[in-house]
Amino acid sequence: MARGERRRRGAPADGARTAERAARGGPARRDGRGGSARGAVRGVALAVLVLSLVLGLSGSWLLAWHRVRRAVTLHSASPALPPDSSSPSVAPDLFWGTYRPHVYFGMKTRSPQPLLTGLMWAQQGTTPGTPKLRHTCEQGDGVGPYGWEFHDGVSFGRQHIQDGALRLTTEFVKRPGGQHGGDWSWRVTVEPQASVQGIPPPSMAATMSSGPPTQDSPC
Structure with a gap:
């Protein structure tokens, strides 16, 4: 055990x-x-x-x-318009036009280095301080209403611009001829409101420059 x-x-x-x-x-x-x-x-x-x-x-x-x-990438199809379709020799009626939507009134050529024209004005003596220069369409400048009354897109147009007590009427007309898209003329009319008295006439200037629209200068 x-x-x-x-x-x-x-x-x-x-x-x-x-x-x-x-x-x-x-x-x-x-x-x-x-x-x-x-x-x-x-x-x-x-x-x-x-x-x-x-x-x-x-x-x-x-x-x-x-x-x-x-x-x-360009489409493989042939271009709808030739490279010089905007030249005065191909489309003389469209070479000059109001192709400047950012200014109250102006014209330019359809070319790589365009010739630009425009309109400037200012009311003096209506308000204290430096007069406000009108040229480019600005959201807060108090101008309006404004717009084209007639425009055929080619040869003539007329618009009205209301700037305070002033009413501006801009007109242009073109006629064919020559080798640079024809001739054109402007007419600018300024009328004060009938209810306002003693408004001094505004100072006005035409502008002309060659190149991009930012290079406008009074001439």
């Missing part, structure tokens, strides 16, 4: 075997495998996120590049 008892005592119990496995790092190995799996999942998720961002940005860039390319 003593020997059997000694044999039973010498055999390790289940709890002892579990403790022994824990001491040898069994659960630690299982935890290491679980951490590696979780790290792999995170890496895959991060790669998917980065790939989605790259594809989204590249798609936006490709779409923008395609639109720009379409905007600057």
